[in-house]
Amino acid sequence: MSSKSISRPYWLSVIVIGLGLVCLWGGLSLPAASRYAGIGPGAVPTFIGAVLVVLGLLLAIQIYRGEPFEAQGTENADPNLPMNLRAFLLALVAAGLPILTLKSFGLPLAAMVSFALVARSFGSTRLGWDLLTGLILGLLSWFLFDRLGLQLGGLLPLAGI
Amino acid sequence: MNSFEYLLHGFGVALEPMNLLWALIGSALGTMIGVLPGIGPALTIALLLPVTVSIAPTAAFIMFAGVLYGAMYGGSTTSILINTPGEAGSMMTALEGNRMARSGRGAAALATAAIGSFVAGTLATLTLTFVAPLVAELAFIFKPADYFALTVLAFCSVAVVMGTSRIRGFISLFIGLGLGVVGIDKLTGQPRLTYGVAELLDGIELTVVLVSLFAIGEILFVASRYSQARETPLKVSGKWMTREDFSRSWKPWLRGTVIGFPMGALPGGGSEIPTMLSYTLERKLSPKPEDFGHGAIEGVAGPEAANNAAAAGILVPLLTLGLPTSATAAVLLAAFQNYGLQPGPFLFTSNPDLVWGLIASLYIGNVMLLVLNLPLVGLWVKLLSIPKPQLYAGILIFALIGIWGVSGSEVDLIVMLIIGIAGYVMRVYDFPIAPVLIGLILGPMAEYQLRTALASAQGNPMTLVETPISITFLAIAALIFLAPALLRRLRANA
Amino acid sequence: MHVRNLFAATVVAASLSTAAIADVSVMLPANPGGGWDGTGRQAFAAMNAAGIYTEGVNFTNTGGAGGTIGLAEFQNSQSGKPDALAVFGAITVGAIMLNSSPIDLSTYTPIARLTAEHLVIAVDARSDIETLEQLVEQMKADPGAVPVGGGSAGGVDHIALALLAQAAGIAVGDLNYIPQAAGAETVTGIVNGTLKAGISGISEFQQFQDQGRIRILAITADERREGLDVPTFKEAGFDVEIANWRGILGAPGMPEDNAAEWIARFDQLNDSAEWQQVMQTQGWDSYYQSGPAFGEFIAEENARIGDILRGAELVE
Numbered sequence: 001m002s003s004k005s006i007s008r009p010y011w012l013s014v015i016v017i018g019l020g021l022v023c024l025w026g027g028l029s030l031p032a033a034s035r036y037a038g039i040g041p042g043a044v045p046t047f048i049g050a051v052l053v054v055l056g057l058l059l060a061i062q063i064y065r066g067e068p069f070e071a072q073g074t075e076n077a078d079p080n081l082p083m084n085l086r087a088f089l090l091a092l093v094a095a096g097l098p099i100l101t102l103k104s105f106g107l108p109l110a111a112m113v114s115f116a117l118v119a120r121s122f123g124s125t126r127l128g129w130d131l132l133t134g135l136i137l138g139l140l141s142w143f144l145f146d147r148l149g150l151q152l153g154g155l156l157p158l159a160g161i
Numbered sequence: 162m163n164s165f166e167y168l169l170h171g172f173g174v175a176l177e178p179m180n181l182l183w184a185l186i187g188s189a190l191g192t193m194i195g196v197l198p199g200i201g202p203a204l205t206i207a208l209l210l211p212v213t214v215s216i217a218p219t220a221a222f223i224m225f226a227g228v229l230y231g232a233m234y235g236g237s238t239t240s241i242l243i244n245t246p247g248e249a250g251s252m253m254t255a256l257e258g259n260r261m262a263r264s265g266r267g268a269a270a271l272a273t274a275a276i277g278s279f280v281a282g283t284l285a286t287l288t289l290t291f292v293a294p295l296v297a298e299l300a301f302i303f304k305p306a307d308y309f310a311l312t313v314l315a316f317c318s319v320a321v322v323m324g325t326s327r328i329r330g331f332i333s334l335f336i337g338l339g340l341g342v343v344g345i346d347k348l349t350g351q352p353r354l355t356y357g358v359a360e361l362l363d364g365i366e367l368t369v370v371l372v373s374l375f376a377i378g379e380i381l382f383v384a385s386r387y388s389q390a391r392e393t394p395l396k397v398s399g400k401w402m403t404r405e406d407f408s409r410s411w412k413p414w415l416r417g418t419v420i421g422f423p424m425g426a427l428p429g430g431g432s433e434i435p436t437m438l439s440y441t442l443e444r445k446l447s448p449k450p451e452d453f454g455h456g457a458i459e460g461v462a463g464p465e466a467a468n469n470a471a472a473a474g475i476l477v478p479l480l481t482l483g484l485p486t487s488a489t490a491a492v493l494l495a496a497f498q499n500y501g502l503q504p505g506p507f508l509f510t511s512n513p514d515l516v517w518g519l520i521a522s523l524y525i526g527n528v529m530l531l532v533l534n535l536p537l538v539g540l541w542v543k544l545l546s547i548p549k550p551q552l553y554a555g556i557l558i559f560a561l562i563g564i565w566g567v568s569g570s571e572v573d574l575i576v577m578l579i580i581g582i583a584g585y586v587m588r589v590y591d592f593p594i595a596p597v598l599i600g601l602i603l604g605p606m607a608e609y610q611l612r613t614a615l616a617s618a619q620g621n622p623m624t625l626v627e628t629p630i631s632i633t634f635l636a637i638a639a640l641i642f643l644a645p646a647l648l649r650r651l652r653a654n655a
Numbered sequence: 656m657h658v659r660n661l662f663a664a665t666v667v668a669a670s671l672s673t674a675a676i677a678d679v680s681v682m683l684p685a686n687p688g689g690g691w692d693g694t695g696r697q698a699f700a701a702m703n704a705a706g707i708y709t710e711g712v713n714f715t716n717t718g719g720a721g722g723t724i725g726l727a728e729f730q731n732s733q734s735g736k737p738d739a740l741a742v743f744g745a746i747t748v749g750a751i752m753l754n755s756s757p758i759d760l761s762t763y764t765p766i767a768r769l770t771a772e773h774l775v776i777a778v779d780a781r782s783d784i785e786t787l788e789q790l791v792e793q794m795k796a797d798p799g800a801v802p803v804g805g806g807s808a809g810g811v812d813h814i815a816l817a818l819l820a821q822a823a824g825i826a827v828g829d830l831n832y833i834p835q836a837a838g839a840e841t842v843t844g845i846v847n848g849t850l851k852a853g854i855s856g857i858s859e860f861q862q863f864q865d866q867g868r869i870r871i872l873a874i875t876a877d878e879r880r881e882g883l884d885v886p887t888f889k890e891a892g893f894d895v896e897i898a899n900w901r902g903i904l905g906a907p908g909m910p911e912d913n914a915a916e917w918i919a920r921f922d923q924l925n926d927s928a929e930w931q932q933v934m935q936t937q938g939w940d941s942y943y944q945s946g947p948a949f950g951e952f953i954a955e956e957n958a959r960i961g962d963i964l965r966g967a968e969l970v971e
Contacts (some may be wrong), residue, residue: 009590011441012586015579016332016336019336019339021352022354022431023307023339023342026175026353026354027342027343027353027354027357029299029353031348032355032628034348034349034612034616036615036616036619036620037348037612037613037615037616037620038276038347038464038615038620038622039611039612039615041346041349041351041353042210042346042353043354044342044608044611045339045342045354045611048335048338048339048342049339051331051335052332052335052339053335055328055331055332055335056341057369058328060327060331061329062326067326069589069590069591070383070591071386071588071589071590072269072588072589072590072591073200074379074382074389075199075383076198076381076383076387076549077382077386077388078386078388079386081386081387081388081414083385083386084384084385084386084387085385086368087384087385088385088585090384091380091381091384091385091501091557092216092578092582094554095377095380095381095557095559095577095578095581098561098565098574099571099574099578100574102561102565102571102574103571107561107562107565110474110556110561111561112559113552114554114558114561115551115557115558116382116553116554118380118550118553118557119553119554120550120552121384121550121583122383122384122387122549122553122554123550124550125550126225129551130551133551133554134554134558134584137555137558138550139559141558141559145211145562145566147215152565152566152569153561153565153569
């Protein structure tokens, strides 16, 4: 975000307060005291929730005052670039798709699709190669880690293998 | 037997051919991930955790130790040759090391980093050898109130020191603490914040959070702001090390070790702060302070020594008290627990082969790493030519295996996606990541020790400030909390 | 391989409806490497070695929450199946109640109880408490002032202490029980003064007595144990016997013929030299019981543990 206009991401503090309330609600539904320790299982979650709510409000004040939020620098990323929404969504789909595909399609196929999606989101145009690399990587890891004793599920569960 | 005899015995274990092979695999893997972006030692060991099912504990820990040390070596290579620190602990190295490489003294920078890492690693391991058994006895003196005070100190320091804003630091910390509460309450057996999801009863796994925040969050962030600008590594040029380089390096190596080791042993210390302190100190002490910013060799030698010593330092509280002080240590603790082992004072007596084999392997690993990183540095630089799209795609696959392979649970994959998005948002809005992990790791311990202390004292809160140890820790914590300006000035100076 | 087996199974099952050739599925509701995992895998390895059951075995590890997560999954996917077994243990009984898990053990098919470890209670080696009676005396006087450490809340260690309290006329709710992460942690707590006493399995505590850190006062078995010169709880005047047992369950609704077959196989296993050898090398004590008798035992444990947990106000 450059100096064009100060962004006011109030939603950040909404999320923090929301998390705090979830914690607070859970904490308050548990006994707050116990026989000998004095504080029971509910005390600490209640405390954490309350602090998060307060921190969320403080964050809102900071945002109101125009606190700058600069993206962190990291390798291969330029924090000053505008967000590439398409690339972000592709990578997000790549990370989320295995929730649906891993169990039924097996690791190698799920890996193939996710690999190609991430590579695409980073601007790779060789879809065929990426699919192939992903499949080989998935197969190799499946055999290696299966031998090491991991439960990676079937190789191709749809075919009953 | 005394420490020395145990150590000799340990060498017997570590020098078995298979164990040497594991040390080599670990060292090479560690160097590799140190060079590559996006994966650190904690994440790597987390992804390797599943092998604990099929590998003997001694072999596994020898390999993990190689990864831990190797990452520190490898991180310096990228800092010097392409000015992008592979690890947080190599940030300071990039400042001077890259300048040195630009002015044709890359070889000297690499040499002082590698030899400094070796010297510090060896000295720190030596200290570990003789200090650890003594610290182990502390476990019988340390009471729950002391542990509680120590964790409070860690929380304050990590939230205040990391990142740019105290509020955001504490938000990160408390999110971590909140995640740590999820699951069955240890003291009463009641489920907390699980909201009816059975898979959450055992809590949110550290490895899931680690993989999500670091791997998934990083992939999303880099994808959304991917900079195609290719950084070609600088050529390794110049003489390895002249007599002058050496005479300017050896004192910073020693000072870096002295700073790094104890800081690594303290919770929340990590490797960022000791390297920063070492850098600041070397600039103050240098006879040629004007060199700093233009490639001062002291500015590479000191911080590199400090980060390796810190890596060894984390092993002291981990092995002796079962107290993890960083994310890497917490993952190692998880590995111990996978084997049904509980690090602590009794580990030294019940599993001498494991503990002393591990310590001996640290000496051996250091020698291996020196060889891997000086003559063979060109090999590792080649890794940087892996095209980035495929590199990040590969990281995602390993992240998936690391999560799916352990639990086989879709709930974990959903948690991964949610926390991954959170990791993305935190990067965009500059919330520090480390406090989340520290909160998750030490939060449950803080609560447990607090409630145990109170239960043991039948609810009398004065028990928390009864021992000199707890008073000291709590006082330092208060100081850190109340005087952030001081620390910020330190940062600004660095 | 699997497909072929299944095919073969269908063909054979059609012609000779008695023999079950399909692989048996075994749920190990713990992470790999733990006690339940070992019990299941070693039992089937011994069965194979002894030639009692040599067909394929599919193990699934689903750890968490005292076995309740694995059993819930087992119940959903295997109910009514002829060849589906699960490993479980004493801890599961309490965990089901503590986690309000929907699992009802009485709907499962009891197969066999295999092994057990008895518990011991210990104090600091430097303590002036010499006998269990003295410890109980102090607890009676002021239960809060005697913090006792042991395994997880509602686990076997906790239940053992509660039974001791009941036998001594102390209200279970008055106990100051502090769960610890492991036996070694309990010992550390005893030595640094946080705990007055600790309860754990013999194998965990014996080494610390040998090192001179703790003094074991009594054991929860019905008779004294060789190599450990301590009285039983009964000898000390408290009628308590409890063990951390492990056993095998069949899926809910397992056909009766199959259940009988599996019970027979485990009976044979128990008599086999191979299994005796496994127990000896692993340091497990035999605690064998099978079929309906085991089912009654589970029901009794269920009632006894339920009483205790309600008394300790851990469940409603």
